[in-house]
Amino acid sequence: MTPEELRKAALAYHHDGAPGKISVVATKPCNTAQDLSLAYTPGVAQPCLAIKETPADVWNYTSRGNLVAVVSDGTAVLGLGNIGPEAGLPVMEGKAVLFKHFADIDAVPVCLGKVFNEKGRTDAAKVIETVERLEPTFGGINLEDIGAPACFEVEQTLKKRMNIPVFHDDQHGTAIISLAAIINALKMVGKKIEDCRFVVNGAGAAGIACSRFYITAGAKRSNFIMCDSKGVIYKGRTDLNPEKQEFAAETDARTLADAMKGADIFLGFSAPNCVTAEMVKSMNKGAVIFAMANPVPEIFPDVALAAGAAVVGTGRSDFPNQINNVLGFPGIFRGALDVRARDINEAMKLAAANALAELAAESIPADVKEQLTAAYPADAAAGMFEGESQLKATYVIPKPFDPRVVPRVAMRVAEAAMKTGVAQLKIEDLKEYEKSVAKRIKK
Template sequence: MNKEELRAKALAYHKDGKPGKITVNASKPCETAEDLALAYTPGVAQPCLEIREKPETVWEYTSRGNLVAVVSDGTAVLGLGNIGPEAGLPVMEGKAVLFKRFADIDSVPICLGRVFNEKGRSDAAKIIETVERLEPTFGGINLEDIGAPACFEIEQTLKKRMNIPVFHDDQHGTAIISLAAIINALKVTGKKIEECRFVVNGAGAAGISCSRFYITAGAKRENFILCDSKGVIRKGRTDLTPEKAEFAVETEARTLADAIKGADIFLGFSAPNCVTAEMVKTMAPGPVIFAMANPVPEIFPDVALAAGAAVVGTGRSDFPNQINNVLGFPGIFRGALDVRAKDINEAMKLAASQALAELAAEPVPAGVKKVLAEAYPADAAAGMFDSKGGVNVNCVIPKPFDPRVVPRVARRVAEAAMKSGVAQLDIGDLDAYEKSVAERLGK
């Protein structure tokens, strides 16, 4: 559909019937006088008294254990930028829809106002103070669309102060998904992550956090060059934030075209059409390109492949290898909530990446193939889901509607939480747990 058709349909989707995309439904009946007496006064006093005497029973008598706050100040919304909390609310509602649809997690969108500095940007102290006060109500906090550099301080401070998982999806979601794709892309190219040269275009929350995460997974810091709107992040520049300065290098390269020469992996979190075929031809043999600017990528897959790229991914659903955060956060929070984790740590994030990487390499069962064929008819017609195992250039990451994704990610995340000591509940049989999550979501 063209832009005007998309605009009309999207506005109607959000406006028709009940405005917005979410509602609240009761999980218990409230149809009789007895129901009312149990749901509210006088019966509600009983769980209140139990929780006062035994605070840990809040998880038994309330919805807190399956409830996530989706928190934003609207300063870095999608590719729209600093549009404010009201304009960001449709995105947070959408996030709540995805939590419910993919992981059966209830969530509440919370868009914060009056948390800005004199320049209209995120005031970290105000957001931290506001969010930490939410802890008694929620089982987890999903930070969303909060601008850099404040987002780094906000997440790290809240993780230290709160005893529930705090996760900034713009930083870590893309990092987790793209690392899974890199793991499998390197199987295709026969390269090792510790030997690869990375060029990252875009040094905001996603670019910085992805680079840090790849280093955790084995990449070498000295093999990274990051670029922002002013060119290569290099020593000697006086306009760098502390996060950018962390990746400043001694180099003669000044532009993205300079930096990309000889690189094995390009990752884009930046602007449309900023990478050319000629630039791809200067990269190392068999390069991997993940061009994740939306809706128009840094380079289109057909152009990159024709120029010599071995594996290409984008953020779009109409091309192979979609790097989509919905592959991550639903399963990550499902696993974290189910073991009542106090944090989402590096071990849990790496486990999520490994789960996605291993799943993409597994044969596709007949039942799953049927689901995928309904969700992606063109891909099914092209034989994409006929794999008997192993990865290929068009499938280094699972599809978002693959019903195996959330159960597998939840399993690996829960397991990592238990092993790393942040879980408060123990799951004895992980095979049974993965199956139970699949059954829960199947209903």
């Protein structure tokens, strides 16, 4: 499909029929006078009074327990930048579609206007004030495409002030998925995360959050070199915000090429074609590269592999090892909602990453293989889904259309929430819960 054909097809997809991609569907009948009296006046007074008497009954008599707000101000839309809330709305509608399709979670796009400073960037205080007031309606908040550094303050403050999960997917979704891929990639090359040297190109929300998360998983902060558009973030630079200062390294390296010499893992959240074959050749043997710039990665997989990389991933669906956030947020929120978690904490995030890593190493049942073959015929023809252990250089992370992903992630997240004391409901049989999620999604 040519770029012009894609443009026309996408506009038609979003316009034809009913404009947009989502609608509201009632879960109860409203076909008779009796139905009307129960749905609205006078019958609706009864659940209202019950909730007034016992506020926790809001979870029993409303849709709040399965409702997530997808909140954005449109200041950092993937691949498009600061396009504003109206232009960002199709992306948030798309996120709502994915919540529903993959996890049967109802999601509402909430694009915020008039939350900007004089430079047109996010005013964190205004976003915080607005989102905090949404709490009585929703079971969780998914923050999306909010520019750095304001996004850090927005999420951290809301997590403290709200008693429902608040999750900035641009930070933590990418961190969780990429960590799962790193866990399995390091198995392939026989290395331990605590021994690996990391180069992170891109110091925005994703780069900072991913680096912090890898450290939580065992990587050493002293083994990180982070780069931004001006080069290496080193101690002594005077133009660094607090988040960048956190990763200022004691190093003589000043360029990306300098930083990659002797590195084990490269993570790209930056710009197209900024990594060369020569840079890859300068890395340690068994180099792992996840080049996640979209739509054009920092280096294309064939170039990286030819230069000696052992495992390569991107953000694109047409290459192996796609770092796709849809592997994370649907199952994470499914598990968090089902135990009525007050937060999505570090343990729950690590549980999600480990769930994805373990799933990628398991053999694929025949019925799942059939679905994956239909969704990914070229990969199936190449033998990607064969073998007792699936793990291979081209398959260190599951595919988004693997029906086992959301149930497994939800189960592990719910388990971690209960173990860490943020769950308000208890699931007695986690294996049965995993099966029930699979049946719910299939239905």
